[in-house]
Amino acid sequence: MARPRLVALIAGTSGAKLYSMGLNILALALTARWLGPDGRGMLATLTTWVNTAAMLASLSLGSVAMQRLAGCRDSARFGDVFHALLRFAWILAICAWGVMALLWLARGSALFGNAPAWALALACLMLPCLVWEGYANALLTTIERLRVFNLSLVTGRSLMLLGLLCLAVLDGVTLAGVLAVSVLAQCWIAGYSFPTLRAWARQHQAAGASTAEGRALLHGGMRLHLNTVGTLALNMAGTLLIANMLGAREAGFFQLAQQLMTVLLVIPQSASLVIYGRQGELGPDGVWPLQRKMLLGVVALTAIAGLAMAMSAHIWLPWVAGPGYEPAIPLLLAMLPILVMLSFSSMMASQWIGRGFFLTASLLTVLVGLVNLLASSVWIPEFGMMGAVYAQLLALLVAVFTNSSMALWCELKSRRLRAESGK
Numbered sequence: 200m201a202r203p204r205l206v207a208l209i210a211g212t213s214g215a216k217l218y219s220m221g222l223n224i225l226a227l228a229l230t231a232r233w234l235g236p237d238g239r240g241m242l243a244t245l246t247t248w249v250n251t252a253a254m255l256a257s258l259s260l261g262s263v264a265m266q267r268l269a270g271c272r273d274s275a276r277f278g279d280v281f282h283a284l285l286r287f288a289w290i291l292a293i294c295a296w297g298v299m300a301l302l303w304l305a306r307g308s309a310l311f312g313n314a315p316a317w318a319l320a321l322a323c324l325m326l327p328c329l330v331w332e333g334y335a336n337a338l339l340t341t342i343e344r345l346r347v348f349n350l351s352l353v354t355g356r357s358l359m360l361l362g363l364l365c366l367a368v369l370d371g372v373t374l375a376g377v378l379a380v381s382v383l384a385q386c387w388i389a390g391y392s393f394p395t396l397r398a399w400a401r402q403h404q405a406a407g408a409s410t411a412e413g414r415a416l417l418h419g420g421m422r423l424h425l426n427t428v429g430t431l432a433l434n435m436a437g438t439l440l441i442a443n444m445l446g447a448r449e450a451g452f453f454q455l456a457q458q459l460m461t462v463l464l465v466i467p468q469s470a471s472l473v474i475y476g477r478q479g480e481l482g483p484d485g486v487w488p489l490q491r492k493m494l495l496g497v498v499a500l501t502a503i504a505g506l507a508m509a510m511s512a513h514i515w516l517p518w519v520a521g522p523g524y525e526p527a528i529p530l531l532l533a534m535l536p537i538l539v540m541l542s543f544s545s546m547m548a549s550q551w552i553g554r555g556f557f558l559t560a561s562l563l564t565v566l567v568g569l570v571n572l573l574a575s576s577v578w579i580p581e582f583g584m585m586g587a588v589y590a591q592l593l594a595l596l597v598a599v600f601t602n603s604s605m606a607l608w609c610e611l612k613s614r615r616l617r618a619e620s621g622k
Contacts, residue, residue: 222356226363233372241314241374245322246381248299248311253329256295259427260287261337262552263419265475267412268341277342278400279412284334287416292327299323314374321378328382328389335392342399343476347392355388423557429564433571433594437587440575445583449526453584456530460538463504467545470497474549483553484616487609494546494606501542505535526584533588540595547602550609563601570594 234242264280303311303319311319339348362380366372434457441453470493478486509532516528551560571594578586 219352219356222360226360233367234374234377238374241311241318242377244311245314245318245378248319249322249325250329252295252299252323253292253326253333254427256291256326257330257333257427258287258291258417258420259423260284260416260420261333262423262426263416263557264334265337265341265478265549266419266552266555266557267415268338276412277338280416281338281396281400283413283416284338285331287413288327288331288334292330295326295330296323318374318378321375321382324382325385328385332385332389335389335396337475338396339392340472340475343480344392344395344399345472345476347395348472351388351391354391355384358387359384419555419557423552423561425558425561426564429561429566429568433564433568433591437571437575437579437591440572440579441584441587444579449584452527453530453587456527456534459508459527459531460505460534463501463508463538464541464545466501466504467497467542471545471549474546475553478549478553483550483609484613486553487550487613490546490549491606491610491613494543497546498539498542502535502539505538509535530584530588533585534591537588537591537595540592540599544595544598544602547605550605563598567594567598570597 261284264284267280268277299319303316308314308316336348339345359380362383363372363377366376366380437453437457441449474486474490474493477489512528512531513525516531517525548560571590574590574593575587578589580586582589
């Protein structure tokens with residue numbers, strides 16, 4: 200792939216993600232103003248529950264599908280994988296609906312921010328769309344149709360904002376209205392790519408889902424899905440423990456700093472999507488020379504952007520978040536090494552997935568999450584909010600060591616293959 204096209208793909212994907220994230224932040228501000236603290240609290244609780252349920256229900260089958268299609272995306276296997284994922288999306292969403300219903304029956308509305316039953320039911324309509332969105336994005340990445348992925352994000356988030364503005368004009372901004380707009384926008388995002396994927400599946404002579412392919416996806420998902428558990432422990436433990444040990448105010452400062460730094464992970468995540476796409480054609484060994492060249496540049500770019508954000512936070516943060524958020528400023532600077540290490544991990548993820556090291560990757564991620572959880576529980580009472588930062592730094596050092604070992608192994612294997620081929 201020519202370098203200008205590569206840069207254009209990364210820039211386009213980063214732009215789409217940033218645009219989507221920007222509209223989400225704008226929607227958050229508008230709904231907070233229109234619904235008030237109680238209504239916004241219900242909305243946040245419901246959407247968090249639904250997103251978590253969709254993440255856990257997906258069984259990480261999208262990532263497994265990318266590994267199954269690495270180097271053979273143009274074969275009939277694509278159609279088998281497509282139809283298997285389509286069926287899994289509905290089956291797993293129905294299972295998630297059942298779990299949510301059982302939680303409601305067992306704990307009542309208190310577990311869901313005191314939202315009424317109809318609000319939970321309406322929010323749960325997003326579940327199959329959220330599960331399929333993850334699968335569709337994985338398939339689009341494999342066949343290098345990132346432009347479709349980008350357009351689905353841009354148009355879907357734009358429709359969501361337009362719907363909210365229509366509600367405001369019609370003087371109908373209620374919890375039901377906002378949830379309905381969210382459901383419609385999510386359906387659009389999930390369905391936008393369906394014609395492209397179905398056409399690709401038909402082109403590659405797939406008549407229906409292969410039972411064997413479905414079993415292979417499920418087997419890989421069972422090994423890889425622990426990765427999701429570890430990721431949740433790494434990303435959520437700090438905020439939850441701070442809220443429990445120090446109070447909600449401090450948790451808000453920490454979460455704000457964490458979310459602002461996470462915005463910059465759009466750069467390595469977008470580059471990683473491009474790598475996944477090339478891996479679908481070349482395989483993990485074939486794509487490594489390109490990945491090695493991109494690795495240092497992407498991590499360095501992310502670090503420079505993070506440093507600029509942290510050093511200028513005293514200027515822009517009071518204007519963006521309002522007065523009273525000054526304690527988040529030193530956290531931003533302290534989180535810079537975390538950003539760099541997460542960037543490196545994001546860029547290396549495709550090698551673990553592409554080579555089928557599902558269980559190994561999952562166990563390592565769980566280990567990282569447990570280190571963060573245990574260190575946070577010890578250091579937060581002693582060091583306050585900075586204890587959570589120190590804990591995440593310690594945990595990510597484990598991830599850096601394992602990813603560096605993988606990078607060294609990939610490089611040595613690449614050199615051996617080149618020597619054997621005489622190049």
